[in-house]
Amino acid sequence: MNRLKKIWRSLLRSKKKRLVLVSGFILAVVLGVGLYYGIALACVSEAEVNLAALKEGVNKEKICHEDCLALRKKQEAIVLAGIKKPEPNLLKRLDNYWQDPKESLEFKEEIINLWRFDDDPVNLPKYFSDYLDQADGDVKLQALIISSFLAVSPDTRLIDYYFSLLSSDRAKSLKKEAIIALSNRSDKADSFTLKQLGFLKDLIMDSKTPSEIKPDLVSLGGDYYSLYPVDAYSALLEIYNDKSIDNISRAFAADILNRNNEKTKGFKVLLAPEISGEEWQAYYNN
Numbered sequence: 001m002n003r004l005k006k007i008w009r010s011l012l013r014s015k016k017k018r019l020v021l022v023s024g025f026i027l028a029v030v031l032g033v034g035l036y037y038g039i040a041l042a043c044v045s046e047a048e049v050n051l052a053a054l055k056e057g058v059n060k061e062k063i064c065h066e067d068c069l070a071l072r073k074k075q076e077a078i079v080l081a082g083i084k085k086p087e088p089n090l091l092k093r094l095d096n097y098w099q100d101p102k103e104s105l106e107f108k109e110e111i112i113n114l115w116r117f118d119d120d121p122v123n124l125p126k127y128f129s130d131y132l133d134q135a136d137g138d139v140k141l142q143a144l145i146i147s148s149f150l151a152v153s154p155d156t157r158l159i160d161y162y163f164s165l166l167s168s169d170r171a172k173s174l175k176k177e178a179i180i181a182l183s184n185r186s187d188k189a190d191s192f193t194l195k196q197l198g199f200l201k202d203l204i205m206d207s208k209t210p211s212e213i214k215p216d217l218v219s220l221g222g223d224y225y226s227l228y229p230v231d232a233y234s235a236l237l238e239i240y241n242d243k244s245i246d247n248i249s250r251a252f253a254a255d256i257l258n259r260n261n262e263k264t265k266g267f268k269v270l271l272a273p274e275i276s277g278e279e280w281q282a283y284y285n286n
Contacts (some may be wrong), residue, residue, distance in 0.1 A: 014137050024215065033058050036089075044089075045082060045087055045089065045090060045136065046078055046082075047078055047081060047082025047083075047087055047090045048082070048087070048089060048090050048093060050075040050078040050079050051075075051082075051090065051093060051094070053075055054072060054075040054076065054079060054110065054276075055097065055107050055110075057071070057072060057075070058104070058106050058107045059104050059106065059107055059166070060237070062215070072245075073107045076113075076114060078116060079114055080114060080117050083114065091125070094111055094114075095125065095127060096127070097111060098111055098125070098127050098131075105138055105140070105141065108138075109140075109141060109144060110143055112128070112141065112144050112145060112148055113148075113227050115128075115148075115149070116148040116149070124149060128145050128149065130236070131145065132145055132146070139171040139173050139174060140173070142171075142174055143171075143173045143174055143176075143177045146174065146178070146181060147177050147180070148178040150181060151177070151180065151181035151184060154185075154187065156187070156190075156191050158181070159182065159185075159191055159196075161178075162178040162179075162181055162182050163178075163196065163199065165178040166178055166203060166217075167181070167199075167203070170201075172210050172212055172213055172286065175210075175213050175215060176216060179213065179216045179217065179219075179220050180216075181220070182220055182223075183220055183223060183238035188223060189227060192224055192227055194231060196224070197221060197224045197228055197231055197232060197235060198235070199230075200217055200220060200221045200235075201221065201235040201238065201239065202222070203217055204217050204218060204239055204245065204249060205242060205245065205269075207238065207244070211246045211249075212282075212283070214245065214246060214248075214249040215246070215248045215249045215252050215283060217249075218236070218239060218249045218252040218256070219252055219255050219256075220254075221235060221236060221239075221253075221256075222236070222256040225256065225260050229260070233257065233260070233261070235257055236253045236257050237257060240253040240254050240257065240270060241255045246279070247273040247274070247275045247276075247279055248275055248279060248280070248283050250272070250273050251272035251273055251275060254270040254271070254272045254273075255272065257270055258270055
């Protein structure tokens with residue numbers, strides 16, 4: 001032990017030897033750090049590398065032109081292949097990015113798109129459904145989740161969810177997505193009920209319902225006509241005759257009634273109320 005201390009002191013006395021010692025120490029640190037990062041990088045998959053690059057590109061380049069789009073498409077394909085395997089570390093990274101409150105909305109939209117590109121996204125992450133329940137969540141992201149995944153699902157349980165959105169105080173854009181999802185269902189004959197038709201009529205005639213979504217609700221009500229013609233006729237006629245309802249909704253009701261009864265004996269064609277350019281503009285802008 002004493003001999004080792006003597007050798008150490010003699011090394012420190014010599015400037016040249018001290019330089020050799022310090023240089024050796026720095027070299028060892030550099031090699032150690034290099035080895036650490038080399039091992040770390042070896043454990044990162046190609047999909048994770050491309051996800052990081054995709055994240056950087058989306059956050060830096062808000063406007064993406066032809067070359068940029070081609071690169072992103074390639075990166076997305078590699079990341080999607082990792083999702084399909086699936087790669088646990090990649091899925092964890094996606095989860096962390098989504099949960100990060102500081103992460104940009106643009107990249108979170110990209111995460112939704114990544115899952116949407118999957119032909120059969122049977123194992124969607126739970127954080128999407130959790131996000132829909134967040135009252136303070138970004139409405140644009142929530143609407144995109146509905147249109148990207150829920151609207152294309154045949155699950156009949158979603159019908160109750162859509163109607164719960166329509167009766168809630170959630171954003172109008174979410175209600176519009178719910179209406180679109182209901183209108184696009186292919187199982188209307190099996191899933192549309194008379195009770196739902198009555199609910200739609202009450203919603204349309206309710207002064208608290210935003211006028212911006214009422215015309216779309218009327219159009220949805222028209223989808224019930226072939227299933228419940230008598231009840232649909234009565235509901236739409238009541239809407240048409242109520243002059244407290246906006247003119248566009250009443251015009252839509254008149255159009256549905258005219259189209260379904262043009263060959264009915266004794267039916268008198270209903271005249272649509274006059275609609276101003278400002279009313280049409282307000283409708284299309286919402």
